[in-house]
Amino acid sequence: MxxxxxxxxxxxxxxxxxxxxxxxxxxxxxxxxxxxxYSEWEQIFADRQGEKAAPTRYLLTLDIQQDCKLLQELLEHNKQSYLSEKWQSCLKENRGVWQDIPSKTLLTQSINSELMQYIQDFYEKLDSIEEKCRDLLALKARVHPFEAKPKYGNGILCFNTIHPPAWAEKYVTEKDTTVLLNSKKINAIKLNGLKEAVQIALDSGDQIVDQLISG
Known part of the structure; x- marks a missing residue:
């Protein structure tokens, strides 16, 4: 035919x-x-999709709980010491589920768009925190040479000339002291900003975990 x-x-x-x-x-x-x-079937398919996504939701919950653990550790960091190198990327490395396209697609089909956006915002907060950590570590690298210098005798070298003698470069000068003081002020401001950002992200992560667990 x-x-x-x-x-x-x-x-x-x-x-x-x-x-x-x-x-x-x-x-x-x-x-x-x-x-x-067939409107009565819509909820049945939605329920089945939710069951299929349950393991992915569980793994995402574990990822975010690990992030919150790291954030808590960072929040309790000693203000008198510098951050360690691990904070440059440790949060970004913990995104196995969120960066996997099939897993993310499955999550999109099983949880509401508001929660998906909330999770996206959470990871953007983590990116910002890592950037703040890099700024603080860069500041540490800039001031370390000045901190490592010994004092000349018991005092700080002062020179009236713009160009001090070459031998004085290995000792702490008045200019070095000024640089260190300014750097410590900047460090304190940046560290306070970091602490505030970490607390906000930690609260957000805890709320997301609660929603994922409650279903």
Whole structure:
């Protein structure tokens, strides 16, 4: 019959069984039709999708809980000491689920858009925290040479000339002291800003975990 219809430039005929129609309606691209004509089935498919996403939600919860643990550790960091090198990237490395496209797609289908955006904002906060940590570590690198200098005798060298003698460069000068004081002020300001950002991110992470666990 199809051969005859093709020769007459007519549309061909395809046999479609009820199971085929059900499969088509179950496809995510056709959920608008399912909702329109069989609204009672919509929640059933949503529940099944949620069950499928449950392991992914659990792994994401573990990731965010680990992030919160790191944030708490950073929050309790001694203000008198510098940050360690690990804070430049330790938060970014803990995103196995969120950076996996299939897992993220599954999450998008199983949790509401508001929570997805909340999670996205949380990870953006972590990016900002790592950037603040890098700034503080860069400041540490700049002032370390001045901190490592010994004093000349029991005092600080002072010179009235713009260019002090070469031998004086290995000792602490008045200029070095000024640089150190200014750097410590900047460090205190940046560290306070970091602490505030960490607390906000920690609170956000705890709320996300609560929502993921509650379902």
């Amino acid at each position: 199809n051969d005859e219809r093709k020769s007459e430039n007519k549309f061909t005929v395809h046999v479609v069984f009820w199971e085929d129609l059900c499969s088509d309606l179950a496809h995510p691209d056709n959920h608008d039709l399912l909702k329109k004509y």
